[in-house]
Amino acid sequence: MTEMIATRQAYGEALVELGEQNKDIVVLDADLSKSTTTAKFGKKFPERFFNMGVAEANMMNTAAGLAACGKVAFVSSFSIFATGRAWEQIRNTVCYSGLNVKIVATHSGVSVGPDGASHQCIEDLSLMQVIPTMTVIEPCDAIETKKAVTAATRYQGPLYIRLGRAAVPVITRREDPFVIGKANILRTGRDVAIIACGALVANALTAAEVLSKDGIEATVVNMHTIKPLDKETLLQVVKQVNAVVTAEQHVLDCGLGSIVASVLSRNYPVPIEMIGIDNRFGQSGEPDILFKEYHLLPEDIIRAAKKAVGRKKQ
Amino acid sequence: MKNLQNLDIKSLEEHARIIRRHVIRMIAKAGSGHPGSSLSAVDLLVALFYNKLRHNPRLPKWSDRDRFILSKGHGCPALYAVLAEQGYFPVEKLDTLRQFGSTLQGHPCMKTTPGIEISGGSLGQGLSVGLGIALAARLDKKDYRTYVMLGDGELEEGQVWEAAMAASHYNVDNLCAIIDQNDLQIDGFIHEVMSSHPIPDKWRGFGWHTIEIDGHDYPSIIKAYDDAGEVKGRPTVIIAKTIKGKGVSFMENQVDWHGKAPTKEETERALVELNG
Ligand SMILES: Cc1ncc(C[n+]2csc(CCOP(=O)(O)OP(=O)(O)O)c2C)c(N)n1
Ligand SMILES: [Mg+2]
Numbered sequence: 001m002t003e004m005i006a007t008r009q010a011y012g013e014a015l016v017e018l019g020e021q022n023k024d025i026v027v028l029d030a031d032l033s034k035s036t037t038t039a040k041f042g043k044k045f046p047e048r049f050f051n052m053g054v055a056e057a058n059m060m061n062t063a064a065g066l067a068a069c070g071k072v073a074f075v076s077s078f079s080i081f082a083t084g085r086a087w088e089q090i091r092n093t094v095c096y097s098g099l100n101v102k103i104v105a106t107h108s109g110v111s112v113g114p115d116g117a118s119h120q121c122i123e124d125l126s127l128m129q130v131i132p133t134m135t136v137i138e139p140c141d142a143i144e145t146k147k148a149v150t151a152a153t154r155y156q157g158p159l160y161i162r163l164g165r166a167a168v169p170v171i172t173r174r175e176d177p178f179v180i181g182k183a184n185i186l187r188t189g190r191d192v193a194i195i196a197c198g199a200l201v202a203n204a205l206t207a208a209e210v211l212s213k214d215g216i217e218a219t220v221v222n223m224h225t226i227k228p229l230d231k232e233t234l235l236q237v238v239k240q241v242n243a244v245v246t247a248e249q250h251v252l253d254c255g256l257g258s259i260v261a262s263v264l265s266r267n268y269p270v271p272i273e274m275i276g277i278d279n280r281f282g283q284s285g286e287p288d289i290l291f292k293e294y295h296l297l298p299e300d301i302i303r304a305a306k307k308a309v310g311r312k313k314q
Numbered sequence: 315m316k317n318l319q320n321l322d323i324k325s326l327e328e329h330a331r332i333i334r335r336h337v338i339r340m341i342a343k344a345g346s347g348h349p350g351s352s353l354s355a356v357d358l359l360v361a362l363f364y365n366k367l368r369h370n371p372r373l374p375k376w377s378d379r380d381r382f383i384l385s386k387g388h389g390c391p392a393l394y395a396v397l398a399e400q401g402y403f404p405v406e407k408l409d410t411l412r413q414f415g416s417t418l419q420g421h422p423c424m425k426t427t428p429g430i431e432i433s434g435g436s437l438g439q440g441l442s443v444g445l446g447i448a449l450a451a452r453l454d455k456k457d458y459r460t461y462v463m464l465g466d467g468e469l470e471e472g473q474v475w476e477a478a479m480a481a482s483h484y485n486v487d488n489l490c491a492i493i494d495q496n497d498l499q500i501d502g503f504i505h506e507v508m509s510s511h512p513i514p515d516k517w518r519g520f521g522w523h524t525i526e527i528d529g530h531d532y533p534s535i536i537k538a539y540d541d542a543g544e545v546k547g548r549p550t551v552i553i554a555k556t557i558k559g560k561g562v563s564f565m566e567n568q569v570d571w572h573g574k575a576p577t578k579e580e581t582e583r584a585l586v587e588l589n590g
């Protein structure tokens with residue numbers, strides 16, 4: 001059985017490890033530190049942890065002030081509050097000033113589950129990638145999350161990491177490389193490329209195995225960095241297969257699929273199908289039921305892959 | 315904390331007159347900008363930069379400097395003029411305000427202008443940044459102070475009160491807010507558009523040490539800055555009653571002069587009044 005760990009759990013652990021080595025790391029949270037798991041850092045380094053109360057806008061700019069004085073400021077809340085409530089603070093103060101603020105937000109996607117639509121942020125990739133100079137990352141599992149958080153600490157400038165609440169399978173290995181802006185090819189095939197991020201990477205791999213039994217060989221790319229997108233790897237991969245499926249736990253508008261489509265349409269147009277949430281809000285329910293309802297399962301990816309391959313032959 | 319220059323009141327007033335002349339000329343040349351908002355803040359800025367702030371214009375990034383944030387970023391012509399006169403950049407640069415390619419953007423930009431601590435222009439955000447800087451100073455065991463200037467209309471932004479609550483919670487006595495209380499915002503008088511009164515009671519309620527002064531009276535301003543530095547265990551707010559457009563009679567207390575450039579003729583009249 002594959003191990004199941006929530007990416008947010010790995011975040012808290014990574015912070016404690018990194019905080020030990022780097023005394024410039026400070027962490028801010030807005031009364032959600034148990035859920036985001038930043039409380040682990042707070043317990044270990046109380047003087048470098050700031051609970052800012054339920055006030056995300058102020059928290060974001062306080063982080064900016066700390067970063068302006070040389071701190072590596074990690075800011076956490078649920079994705080919807082971090083990126084939605086504090087969007088303009090992120091845009092005008094953090095990014096425009098080019099400050100070293102790391103926004104690491106949990107509870108993205110419908111996999112939040114029973115809390116329902118208000119807490120299921122399915123717009124954060126759009127909201128963050130649209131800001132000039134912002135870097136946007138969605139790791140696919142706990143191991144990759146630790147690497148992303150470590151890389152974020154070394155990276156200079158504003159950066160967003162999208163994490164989830166629910167446990168997800170651990171599909172990467174400790175020795176796998178993680179470089180911001182460099183996609184990882186997990187599997188290669190000749191017929192179609194599945195470009196996925198976050199929790200959808202595991203589903204893409206499952207889909208590829210089933211497709212293989214049906215005689216369709218899929219390449220699977222873990223596009224952990226949504227911005228800047230690794231155009232080079234994308235084009236290189238797509239030129240081998242000439243058909244694409246994108247997969248994300250996010251609205252189709254301005255998420256991974258849209259960005260991939262925009263790069264391909266300008267450089268190398270091929271049939272493309274997209275897995276994502278189509279102009280709907282989430283709702284209460286367990287993550288697996290919601291994945292079915294919102295067509296985010298391997299079977300949905302398989303259907304999309306077959307369609308993309310079929311369009312190629314037309 | 316020692317006063318770097320300790321100028322007498324007369325020379326401070328003389329500097330203020332020069333700054334006000336710059337403000338009028340810059341905005342006239344640019345063809346747009348906020349003269350009323352700039353002029354009301356001049357005396358508070360001059361007293362701070364010429365008499366209180368621990369800073370070195372030749373080393374704008376000196377790590378022990380006191381920090382100043384103009385949260386009411388639209389008043390930046392006054393700040394630019396002060397920075398130029400203090401030697402952060404050549405005074406001639408003031409002529410380029412708001413032009414393409416200028417280091418002096420329409421609202422403060424930390425990447426282009428030496429002496430600007432944080433980019434601004436969106437109201438309500440500066441005090442939170444100041445809080446972050448104050449917390450960093452405490453972590454680093456540094457004794458620099460952080461000053462944040464806000465408009466009274468800006469106090470309508472909820473984030474200001476989030477910051478007020480948090481600064482008080484974290485007992486940052488190295489943080490000082492300055493309210494340029496000119497009783498005007500864009501659409502009219504504060505009490506007509508959205509009353510933020512009673513301002514001192516609100517800050518006291520949030521746990522701040524509160525000082526009320528006349529924002530054009532140098533002895534009071536200097537005393538307020540000095541007193542703020544003595545307060546321990548909580549942040550201080552200086553609520554300075556000011557006159558929007560101060561120094562140019564036809565601009566004073568006129569809502570229309572919030573954000574428009576004077577014509578050639580108006581500029582001349584203003585400069586005659588500011589001729590000393
Ligand atoms: C968040 C935000 N909303 C609106 C504006 C547009 N705006 C610029 S100045 C201003 C009024 C500010 O009044 P006040 O704070 O009293 O400043 P004053 O010019 O009177 O010093 C407004 C609404 C803005 N810059 N930022
Ligand atoms: Mg005002």
